[in-house]
Amino acid sequence: xxxxxxxxxxxxxxxxxxxxxxxxxxxxxxxxxxxxxxxxxxxxxxxxxxxxxxxxxxxxxxxxxxxxxxxxxxxxxxxxxxxxxxxxxxxxxxxxxxxxxxxxxxxxxxxxxxxxxxxxxxxxxxxxxxxxxxxxxxxxxxxxxxxxxxxxxxxxxxxxxxxxxxxxxxxxxxxxxxxxxxxxxxxxxxxxxxxxxxxxxxxxxxxxxxxxxxxxxxxxxxxxxxxxxxxxxxxxxxxxxxxxxxxxxxxxxxxxxxxxxxxxxxxxxxxxxxxxxxxxxxxxxxxxxxxxxxxxxxxxxxxxxxxxxxxxxxxxxxxxxxxxxxxxxxxxxxxxxxxxxxxxxxxxxx
Amino acid sequence: xxxxxxxxxxxxxxxxxxxxxxxxxxxxxxxxxxxxxxxxxxxxxxxxxxxxxxxxxxxxxxxxxxxxxxxxxxxxxxxxxxxxxxxxxxxxxxxxxxxxxxxxxxxxxxxxxxxxxxxxxxxxxxxxxxxxxxxxxxxxxxxxxxxxxxxxxxxxxxxxxxxxxxxxxxxxxxxxxxxxxxxxxxxxxxxxxxxxxxxxxxxxxxxxxxxxxxxxxxxxxxxxxxxxxxxxxxxxxxxxxxxxx
Numbered sequence: 001x002x003x004x005x006x007x008x009x010x011x012x013x014x015x016x017x018x019x020x021x022x023x024x025x026x027x028x029x030x031x032x033x034x035x036x037x038x039x040x041x042x043x044x045x046x047x048x049x050x051x052x053x054x055x056x057x058x059x060x061x062x063x064x065x066x067x068x069x070x071x072x073x074x075x076x077x078x079x080x081x082x083x084x085x086x087x088x089x090x091x092x093x094x095x096x097x098x099x100x101x102x103x104x105x106x107x108x109x110x111x112x113x114x115x116x117x118x119x120x121x122x123x124x125x126x127x128x129x130x131x132x133x134x135x136x137x138x139x140x141x142x143x144x145x146x147x148x149x150x151x152x153x154x155x156x157x158x159x160x161x162x163x164x165x166x167x168x169x170x171x172x173x174x175x176x177x178x179x180x181x182x183x184x185x186x187x188x189x190x191x192x193x194x195x196x197x198x199x200x201x202x203x204x205x206x207x208x209x210x211x212x213x214x215x216x217x218x219x220x221x222x223x224x225x226x227x228x229x230x231x232x233x234x235x236x237x238x239x240x241x242x243x244x245x246x247x248x249x250x251x252x253x254x255x256x257x258x259x260x261x262x263x264x265x266x267x268x269x270x271x272x273x274x275x276x277x278x279x280x281x282x283x284x285x286x287x288x289x290x291x292x293x294x295x296x297x298x299x300x301x302x303x304x305x306x307x308x309x310x311x312x313x314x315x316x317x318x319x320x321x322x323x324x325x326x327x328x329x330x331x332x333x334x335x336x337x338x339x340x341x342x343x344x345x346x347x348x349x350x
Numbered sequence: 351x352x353x354x355x356x357x358x359x360x361x362x363x364x365x366x367x368x369x370x371x372x373x374x375x376x377x378x379x380x381x382x383x384x385x386x387x388x389x390x391x392x393x394x395x396x397x398x399x400x401x402x403x404x405x406x407x408x409x410x411x412x413x414x415x416x417x418x419x420x421x422x423x424x425x426x427x428x429x430x431x432x433x434x435x436x437x438x439x440x441x442x443x444x445x446x447x448x449x450x451x452x453x454x455x456x457x458x459x460x461x462x463x464x465x466x467x468x469x470x471x472x473x474x475x476x477x478x479x480x481x482x483x484x485x486x487x488x489x490x491x492x493x494x495x496x497x498x499x500x501x502x503x504x505x506x507x508x509x510x511x512x513x514x515x516x517x518x519x520x521x522x523x524x525x526x527x528x529x530x531x532x533x534x535x536x537x538x539x540x541x542x543x544x545x546x547x548x549x550x551x552x553x554x555x556x557x558x559x560x561x562x563x564x565x566x567x568x569x570x571x572x573x574x575x576x577x578x579x580x581x582x583x584x585x586x587x588x589x590x591x592x593x594x595x
Contacts, residue, residue, distance in 0.1 A: 008453035012439055012446070019441035019477070185437035190493075192406060193431040194454040195423070349406060 005196050009204035017212060027170070027212070031220035034162060038155070038224055049078040050124050053099035055090040057083035068107040070131040079127070100124045152316045156231050160311040161284035163220060167213050167243070168250050168278060168304055172271045175209050175254030177264065183350065184262040192348035199343055206251050206339075213247045214240075233318030241321060242314060245331040246307030252335045253303060255342035262350045278304040306330045356418070357382045357501055357532045358403055363412035365398055365556075372398040374556035375412070380549075385523070385533040387547030389540070389581075391589050394553040396536040397434060397505055403534065404431050404503050416501075427456055430499030432490045434506050434536075440479035444470050444489055447478060448496060455497040467522060468492040484515045491519060495526065502526060504535045508542060520546060540582040550581070554589050 018024055054067055064074050064081055073079065082099055084090035093099045094113060100120040104111040112128060114121035182188050191201060224230065232239075257270055281288060281295065282304035288295060299305045310327035313319035321328065358380040365373040373395045380386045388396045401407045403414055405421050416425055438447055445461065448470075452458040465474055468488040473481050481489065487507065494502055504523065508516040516539075523546055527533050537543050543550055544564045551561040560567060564581055571587050572579040 005454050008450045012442055012450045015446065016439050016441045186433065186435055187437055187439060189406060189433065190436045190438065193404060193426070193429075193433070194451060195426040195456075196454050 001197070001200060002195075006200045006204045006207075009196065009201055010208050013205060013208040014211075017208070027216055028219070031166070031216055031223060034166065034220055035223045035227060038159075038162075038228065050101075050120055050127070051080050051082050051099040052124065052128075053082045053084055053090045053093060053102040054105050055084040055087055055102065057085065057105055059083065059085055068105050069103050070110065070128070072131040072135070073128065076127070076131075079124075094121075101128060103128070150231065150233075153231070155228055156316055157312065158285070159224060159228075159230060160315050161308055163217055163243075164246065164282070164304055164308045164311065165279060165284045166220065167217060167247055167307075168275060170213055170216070171209065171247065171250035172254045172257060172275060174212070175205055175251050176257035176271055177267055179205065179255075179258035180261055180264055180267045183258075183348070184264065188348045198346045198348070202255055202339070202343060202346065206248065206255065209251045209254075210244070210247045213251070214243060217243060217247075230315070232315055234314035234320070238314050238319075238321050238324075239311065242307070242310045242324065242328070245328055245335070246303070246311070249303045249307065249331045249335040249338070252338035252342065256338050256345070259342045259345040260347050278302050281305065282308055284308065303331060303334050306334075355382055356380060357416065358534070359415040359418075360399070360403065361413045361415075363399060363402060363414065364410045365395075365402060365407070366410055367398075371556050373402070373409075376553075376556070376558055378551060378558060378561070380532065380534060382532055383527070383530050384549055385527045385535065385547045387543040387550040388534070388536045388553060389538075389543055389550060389585060390536075390553035394589075395556040396553055398556075399553075400503055400505055400534065400536055404429070406431075427497065428500045430494035430497060430502045432494040432502075432504045432507055434509070436490060438478045438486075438489070441477055443475050443477055444481065444485075445474040447489065448492060451493050451496055458497050459495070461496075464492045464496055467495070469518065484511050487511055487519070488515070491522065495522075499531065501532045501534070504533060506537055507535065508537070508539065516542070540580065540585060544581045552585060552588050560584075560588055 017027075052073065054069060057067065067074070067081070067083075069081075074081070082093075084093070084102075090099070090102050091113070094102045094115050097115060097118055100114070100118055101124040102113040110128070110132065112125070114125050179188070188201075221230075253274070257267060257274070261267060277298070279285070281299040282302050283299075284304070288299060291299075306327040310319075310324040310331075313324050313327075356379040360379070361377050363373055363376045364371070376395075376399055388400065390396050398407070402409045405414075405425060414421065439450075442450065445465065448461045448464055452461055465471055468491055470485070470488060470492060473485050476485075478486070478489070487510065491504075491507060494504065502523075507523070508519050511519065520542065523533060523535070527546070533546070535543070535547060548563060549561070550564055550567060551558045552567075553559065560571075562570070567584045568579050568581060571584040577583040577586075
């Protein structure tokens with residue numbers, strides 16, 4: 001093993017990344033697009049979880065207060081009221097799940113429509129029915145309790161997931177896809193004709209990509225923090241260690257994808273095949289709490305699950321490294337396994 | 351065991367791709383300090399046998415000896431290779447590419463010397479994806495010579511070059527051979543083989559069908575021919591005039 005050769009390959013790969021203006025620009029731009037996306041998603045008007053359609057409403061001439069629907073409905077958070085001029089127009093939106101329930105703007109009897117295949121419609125139907133019951137009816141029957149301690153905002157829970165997703169895509173495409181392209185074009189074959197070993201080459205690629213990932217993730221973090229003031233409960237050093245372990249693990253997974261083959265389209269498909277289950281099962285966007293055991297078993301086999309679990313424990317709950325030691329161990333074991341498999345199966349040529 | 355005066359010895363080498371025989375039991379020896387040319391029509395198996403000798407692809411059967419023994423870690427330190435088709439890292443400059451590759455070897459020539467030798471001075475700051483085909487060939491040759499190799503493999507080194515650039519590459523190859531370096535060359539240019547090689551093997555359908563010095567091959571095969579007494583006539587006589595691909 002030669003550190004001189006690894007350093008030369010590491011420097012060369014970094015030059016490749018920085019000088020590829022299109023690729024580099026996208027890697028810089030993408031984090032800011034995520035920030036902008038957050039801005040739109042979490043602006044007050046677009047945070048509504050449910051969409052309630054009302055018809056007939058003359059556009060631009062009627063305010064929400066003038067609508068003949070239960071008054072309580074007009075005050076609920078997370079419900080966006082969408083007016084329609086005609087029944088047909090509104091019904092079309094309901095059929096296509098663009099609204100969750102449709103109410104007629106005509107008193108005194110409340111007429112409504114829901115799409116029976118819509119879970120949100122089902123829930124909103126209960127909410128609409130509840131809205132016609134006076135608030136006093138609940139007073140003697142329910143008692144609202146306050147949560148003790150700091151409440152985790154949804155954005156604080158979601159943000160580590162977004163960062164993890166960004167690292168996952170960048171690892172798999174930035175390593176897996178690029179190495180397959182180098183193999184197809186003969187770059188790897190030229191390197192094989194030198195004393196460079198597969199281990200030296202793969203290590204240089206891994207270190208270079210991990211460095212790039214940590215730099216771009218830091219950029220996203222601080223960019224988003226300017227807008228949303230994240231609640232960081234744990235230590236930044238602990239978070240850095242987890243991001244480092246997670247990045248190494250995901251880049252190592254990318255090396256398995258890159259170990260063989262010259263077909264970029266097939267590689268693209270393989271990467272998507274791995275990314276999409278991780279996006280849904282590793283709790284990037286939503287929790288899988290309550291999902292069936294076999295779904296959770298699959299999720300536990302995915303590196304992103306353990307990465308995000310550890311990151312959220314540190315960022316949201318203030319956990320220390322010792323409290324996420326099981327996740328770190330799993331990530332390191334997975335990294336080692338991926339690296340061994342990737343190195344053993346690695347081929348320089350077609 | 352091979353004799354040490356031969357830098358490469360190949361015995362009964364075979365290689366198949368998807369059931370098609372590319373190299374069919376070839377044996378040959380290449381003496382130290384020689385310039386050995388492999389000629390043959392497209393698909394004859396030239397690149398396959400050269401890449402097996404280079405340790406780029408594995409043979410199905412047969413043996414390859416380097417300096418009388420197995421090819422070990424020293425092999426990649428001591429050989430220089432120019433492939434027929436190679437892309438380089440697109441966003442490195444010519445000089446950076448040479449410096450990167452220089453770092454791979456225990457010993458290497460000064461990068462400045464290679465730049466001068468291969469006439470890369472004017473493009474040394476150019477990115478690899480901005481240089482012409484001829485410039486790329488000169489850079490690839492420079493990379494093959496960077497570690498001052500004892501054995502140099504050149505797979506069609508002058509393909510696609512203009513006559514001036516080709517002559518320049520020939521001069522470099524000739525100089526290297528005069529300095530005692532062994533050269534294994536494949537080419538489609540008979541003039542190139544005639545000018546540079548002291549031994550030529552003509553291949554067809556995965557086999558060597560004739561071998562000898564250019565002069566001997568011409569003497570042997572052009573005795574009673576109406577066509578010109580040169581290597582091209584020998585080549586066409588042995589491999590036929592039918593279009594292969």
